[in-house]
Amino acid sequence: MSQPILQTLADALSVGGLYALTALGIGLIFGIMRLINFAHGELIAIAGYTLLALFGMPPAAAIVAAAAAAMLLALVTERLAFRPLRGADPATLLIASFAVSFFLQKTLILFVGARPKGIDFLPLLGRQVDALGVRLRSLEIVAIAVSAILLAALSWFLKATRFGLEMRAAAEDFTMARVLGVRANRVIATAFAISGLLAATVSCLVVAETGVVQPRMGLQLTIIAFVGTVIGGLGSLAGAALGGFLVGAATILLQALLPPDLRAFREAFLFLAVTLVLVLRPRGLIPARGLRERI
Amino acid sequence: MLPGRFRRLAPLAALLAIVAAFGLLAGLTPAVTARRATEALIDLVAVVGLYIFVGNSGVLSFGNVAFMAVGAYVSALLTMRPAAKSVFLPDLPEWIAGAEWPPLPSALAAGGAAALLALVAGWPLMRLSGISASIATFAILVITYVVLGNWTAVTGGQNSLMGLPIYVGLWTALAWAAVAILVAFAYQESRSGLLLRASREDEAAAEAAGVHTVRHRLIAFVISGFLSGIAGVLLAHFLGTVRVETFYLDLTFLIVAMLVIGGMRSLTGAVAGALVIAVLKELLRQAEIGVTIDGTVVAAPAGLGDAVLALLMLAIILFRPKGIAGGRELFGGSVEARVVADGEVDPLRR
Amino acid sequence: MSERERALLAVSGLIVRYGRIAAVRGVDLEIRAGEIVSIVGPNGAGKTSLLSAIFGVIPSAGGDVRFAGDRLAGVALEALVGKGIAFVPEGRRIFASLTVAENLALGATVRRDNGQVHADRERLFATFPILAARRRQPAGLLSGGEQQQLAIARALLSRPKLLMLDEPSLGLAPAIIDQVYGLLRGIRAEGVTILLVEQNAERAFALSDRAYVMRGGEFVLNGAPKALSADPRFDAAYFGIGMSGASP
Numbered sequence: 012m013s014q015p016i017l018q019t020l021a022d023a024l025s026v027g028g029l030y031a032l033t034a035l036g037i038g039l040i041f042g043i044m045r046l047i048n049f050a051h052g053e054l055i056a057i058a059g060y061t062l063l064a065l066f067g068m069p070p071a072a073a074i075v076a077a078a079a080a081a082m083l084l085a086l087v088t089e090r091l092a093f094r095p096l097r098g099a100d101p102a103t104l105l106i107a108s109f110a111v112s113f114f115l116q117k118t119l120i121l122f123v124g125a126r127p128k129g130i131d132f133l134p135l136l137g138r139q140v141d142a143l144g145v146r147l148r149s150l151e152i153v154a155i156a157v158s159a160i161l162l163a164a165l166s167w168f169l170k171a172t173r174f175g176l177e178m179r180a181a182a183e184d185f186t187m188a189r190v191l192g193v194r195a196n197r198v199i200a201t202a203f204a205i206s207g208l209l210a211a212t213v214s215c216l217v218v219a220e221t222g223v224v225q226p227r228m229g230l231q232l233t234i235i236a237f238v239g240t241v242i243g244g245l246g247s248l249a250g251a252a253l254g255g256f257l258v259g260a261a262t263i264l265l266q267a268l269l270p271p272d273l274r275a276f277r278e279a280f281l282f283l284a285v286t287l288v289l290v291l292r293p294r295g296l297i298p299a300r301g302l303r304e305r306i
Numbered sequence: 307m308l309p310g311r312f313r314r315l316a317p318l319a320a321l322l323a324i325v326a327a328f329g330l331l332a333g334l335t336p337a338v339t340a341r342r343a344t345e346a347l348i349d350l351v352a353v354v355g356l357y358i359f360v361g362n363s364g365v366l367s368f369g370n371v372a373f374m375a376v377g378a379y380v381s382a383l384l385t386m387r388p389a390a391k392s393v394f395l396p397d398l399p400e401w402i403a404g405a406e407w408p409p410l411p412s413a414l415a416a417g418g419a420a421a422l423l424a425l426v427a428g429w430p431l432m433r434l435s436g437i438s439a440s441i442a443t444f445a446i447l448v449i450t451y452v453v454l455g456n457w458t459a460v461t462g463g464q465n466s467l468m469g470l471p472i473y474v475g476l477w478t479a480l481a482w483a484a485v486a487i488l489v490a491f492a493y494q495e496s497r498s499g500l501l502l503r504a505s506r507e508d509e510a511a512a513e514a515a516g517v518h519t520v521r522h523r524l525i526a527f528v529i530s531g532f533l534s535g536i537a538g539v540l541l542a543h544f545l546g547t548v549r550v551e552t553f554y555l556d557l558t559f560l561i562v563a564m565l566v567i568g569g570m571r572s573l574t575g576a577v578a579g580a581l582v583i584a585v586l587k588e589l590l591r592q593a594e595i596g597v598t599i600d601g602t603v604v605a606a607p608a609g610l611g612d613a614v615l616a617l618l619m620l621a622i623i624l625f626r627p628k629g630i631a632g633g634r635e636l637f638g639g640s641v642e643a644r645v646v647a648d649g650e651v652d653p654l655r656r
Numbered sequence: 657m658s659e660r661e662r663a664l665l666a667v668s669g670l671i672v673r674y675g676r677i678a679a680v681r682g683v684d685l686e687i688r689a690g691e692i693v694s695i696v697g698p699n700g701a702g703k704t705s706l707l708s709a710i711f712g713v714i715p716s717a718g719g720d721v722r723f724a725g726d727r728l729a730g731v732a733l734e735a736l737v738g739k740g741i742a743f744v745p746e747g748r749r750i751f752a753s754l755t756v757a758e759n760l761a762l763g764a765t766v767r768r769d770n771g772q773v774h775a776d777r778e779r780l781f782a783t784f785p786i787l788a789a790r791r792r793q794p795a796g797l798l799s800g801g802e803q804q805q806l807a808i809a810r811a812l813l814s815r816p817k818l819l820m821l822d823e824p825s826l827g828l829a830p831a832i833i834d835q836v837y838g839l840l841r842g843i844r845a846e847g848v849t850i851l852l853v854e855q856n857a858e859r860a861f862a863l864s865d866r867a868y869v870m871r872g873g874e875f876v877l878n879g880a881p882k883a884l885s886a887d888p889r890f891d892a893a894y895f896g897i898g899m900s901g902a903s904p
Contacts, residue, residue, distance in 0.1 A: 105440060110620045173761075192737040
């Protein structure tokens with residue numbers, strides 16, 4: 012295969028992986044609470060700014076700190092903003108999520124300013140590597156590997172552990188899980204913590220890729236990953252990951268396949284696709300096998 | 307007591323009076339404040355436009371700013387002098403490039419274009435329920451933003467269009483605010499409005515009684531689109547420029563926040579939200595500019611205003627979800643509609 | 657008063673509202689340990705609302721619920737199974753995407769005695785051989801009757817003192833209902849108290865020690881099943897014929 016095609020494929024895989032992780036973070040919370048966490052973008056941002064703040068420290072330490080920051084922020088938003096609203100109707104949750112997202116974003120801007128800042132994070136990953144007879148940036152290989160490992164780990168956690176079992180049950184039928192004794196608060200807190208971890212991972216990869224940190228860095232990812240969650244089927248974790256992956260890969264493939272004058276309309280096509288899915292297949296491509304109404 | 311018919315108009319009269327008072331007071335202030343008040347009235351038109359759909363159908367729409375954008379751009383294209391158009395938009399088709407319409411026909415045409423978009427986009431979407439519908443309206447926003455931002459030949463793409471006739475001052479804005487309130491009131495008292503509100507309360511019952519929820523949602527959406535388009539027109543001819551960036555997430559957040567804080571379920575809420583937030587924004591803006599004390603400027607950090615607004619919205623959702631107006635109309639009590647047999651609507655007033 | 661103290665479950669004056677509609681209008685109920693009590697009534701009488709409110713799945717607008725003397729108001733939903741109440745809601749509500757074994761395992765969520773749980777689980781598999789055969793299959797693939805067995809087995813794994821079931825026979829073939837009811841008799845023999853809500857009065861009566869007839873949000877009759885069937889007011893109470901006042 013030729014270099015450009017392989018390059019595009021590698022791009023599609025790595026970007027797809029990022030969106031899969033983001034979509035999973037959103038889908039995990041939606042599955043359990045019927046809440047679309049718009050603030051996920053701010054989790055990505057806070058992780059990025061933590062990396063910036065700790066620049067100069069060993070990367071491993073910075074990464075751990077970024078993960079801690081994102082997970083902490085996730086838990087705080089859950090405790091303060093979303094727990095009081097548990098059981099509220101979906102419309103209220105939607106608005107609340109919107110408000111939380113904007114509040115965090117504006118507060119972040121208040122503290123760090125709206126301008127993007129450059130950061131040279133993990134510069135070694137920018138090096139080119141020969142793999143399978145093709146030159147790829149090691150960053151992309153790392154991104155693909157990290158996404159795959161994280162997805163596998165999460166999958167194992169959900170399938171093989173007691174806690175994962177409780178989370179899957181809660182995601183399918185929250186009330187029934189509680190009737191059986193599953194502790195709502197623990198399950199929800201865990202979901203938020205995991206989503207924080209996923210956000211931080213994505214953030215580190217994005218910062219390494221772009222070299223830039225700005226308050227809105229998570230916005231694009233969240234919106235498009237969210238599209239993926241919807242397409243994959245809200246409430247289905249596998250669907251979220253797959254939908255996110257497909258949408259992420261689609262952004263790259265559309266870029267490569269669309270005629271030049273249509274390329275800028277990529278996102279319009281994506282959202283058109285979402286609307287079609289909503290109208291034609293409201294349960295998404297891989298609907299969760301739950302008995303309850305999804306939306 | 308006033309006879310029933312006049313009593314029903316009491317909320318309308320009250321709101322018009324309040325808005326008129328707001329405008330008149332602003333007219334007495336220096337030009338700078340008057341400008342802010344004009345902006346507030348334009349926001350009011352936008353919020354009322356959003357309310358017509360959200361308040362009556364119960365479905366949150368994130369797409370109204372797209373209608374504002376369409377209104378702004380269409381009016382810009384119709385009113386810009388051909389000379390200006392040839393500078394900014396050299397690739398325009400002949401029939402638009404040469405057009406130069408007066409303000410009112412342009413505004414109406416622009417509102418109509420926005421309404422048309424609402425009709426076309428809304429048709430397949432109105433049968434979606436709750437969250438799906440909201441997500442779909444968000445899609446309308448993004449698609450419109452991307453299309454307008456990249457259709458360089460017609461809109462100038464990411465660049466601003468400048469040189470629009472600036473005809474929107476305090477009185478024009480006030481007049482249109484009054485029109486918006488009138489239209490909103492007329493709709494919510496109309497049969498379609500009442501039926502829609504009845505279905506908001508209990509969709510299953512309404513459907514069973516033969517109410518065509520989808521049709522009425524679409525009607526509300528189109529009217530909402532028209533007024534939002536007008537709001538966009540007003541904004542364009544207030545600023546004198548149009549930029550696609552203006553009509554995206556920040557503006558969406560602002561008008562949704564105004565509606566939520568004021569109260570989504572009543573026209574009074576929409577008006578209250580717009581005016582209260584406008585005043586609040588002004589105060590916060592002053593705080594950010596600061597006061598000079600003994601030569602030093604004491605000011606709030608830039609961006610505080612936005613953060614406070616978001617916090618307020620969150621606080622309202624947590625502690626007073628029905629907003630300032632609490633779902634009630636001024637002097638009107640809350641109007642609930644109940645579907646009785648055969649789709650007849652029985653408005654209960656408490 | 658002492659009657660009430662001896663009751664395992666005591667409900668007094670329970671009210672449930674949806675908006676302005678009262679689904680349950682002040683209901684008194686008590687169950688003593690070891691009984692099988694059923695609540696029968698037509699569709700829409702408020703039976704499910706009553707059961708859901710007793711368990712706390714939906715909020716109540718007034719009244720008192722006591723289990724073994726303790727008030728249940730304010731107790732979190734997930735704490736109830738730890739107190740010894742298991743609830744099998746209407747429609748079974750098993751987790752379709754989880755396997756039979758996983759569903760069952762969730763029944764033991766509050767138990768700490770792993771060894772005993774294992775033993776209990778094996779016993780349940782012996783009692784419900786169908787479940788044993790399908791233990792690794794997704795529960796969504798089970799038939800209605802099998803799902804009902806799974807829901808009951810899952811509830812039993814928590815070793816409840818009181819088992820509440822909402823319309824266990826709904827949507828099941830008569831032969832399967834026989835099986836399920838047979839199971840319930842066996843469960844009572846092991847010392848579990850049962851509260852049953854059913855539309856099918858005949859079936860419920862055959863199983864129960866006592867029954868309440870519910871209509872329009874209130875109990876209109878109660879007593880031993882034989883007495884109730886013989887009571888001339890029963891038809892009117894159940895079907896609303898010739899009764900003035902509340903409609904369903």
